Amino acid sequence: MLAHAFLAVVRADEHTRQSAPDDLVPLSCNEIQDLFSALVVQPLSTVAHRLSWSGWGRRHQARSLTSHDRRQAAAQM
Template sequence: MTLAMLTHAFLAVIRADEHREHPAPAGLIPLTCNEMQRLFALPAAYPNDQRDHRLRWSLWRRRRQARARDCHYRRREATT
């Protein structure tokens, strides 16, 4: 349990540094701790061809989540 909490704290600190130094481009959500965990696991778990696919999948997922967030915010503004 302690190791899991330490890992999550490590990812949270890295995520905060990344947000401050390199904000997310327009159309993408910022990196989350879960997304960073997936990306850190890539080099050990997958060969190069699957690693490229996983990185593209991560970008696609972040773009789709940003689009969903924007639609949600527009819908909330329209109802108030």
Template sequence: MRIERVVDAAAVHLAADLFDGPPLAVPTAQFLAQPGHHLLFTYHGERAVGMISGVETTHPDKHQVRRWNSWHRFTTLALAALAILAICAAEATSTEQTEDQDMIRLTVNEIRRLINVFRDQPARSTSYRLHWSGWRRQHQARAKRAHYARRLTLELQP
């Protein structure tokens, strides 16, 4: 698995299934030509399996203008980290054996939270952290079911 920055429109058109609709030639070329626009693909073998894009913005009243190189480095690392989390979430859902209705799938935010908790607060046990994550996912699944039931009830009322 590798992550690469896309600079060629042909690569974008080869990975058209990653987008909501087919990428258009002119807007794709314009996006890739801008130095502040970034498009990263995640490849599994030779097949693109993930995509993330970003646009750099600066404000004259913010400190980022003074330190362009460090801000650019931070933005690129943040995009790469988000892509890696998306890969972890996709692999976690693809390796699940059965669809467990009592728990939502691992999300990018939950994986990020678990990584931060294990890194920042290693004093508590691993089983405690995983139990807490499981409880949160079960609670979110219950809330999701209740939300859908309520909306269905409201839609069926005359």
């Protein structure tokens, strides 16, 4: 609740300032949250860790797909 209140206050302040250029709409709560996370909050893992996790997940999916295909082929015999 506190985080949402923070976002709502920042958004309200942004909308009252009208300082955005004409081709930009004022910041939304979601955009403020994304910017805050990207600029202030430190990532919990490194890029190497994220890539490793992605590779593990994709390998796991490939093994699952192979197992599923084998089971389907055996059931059709």
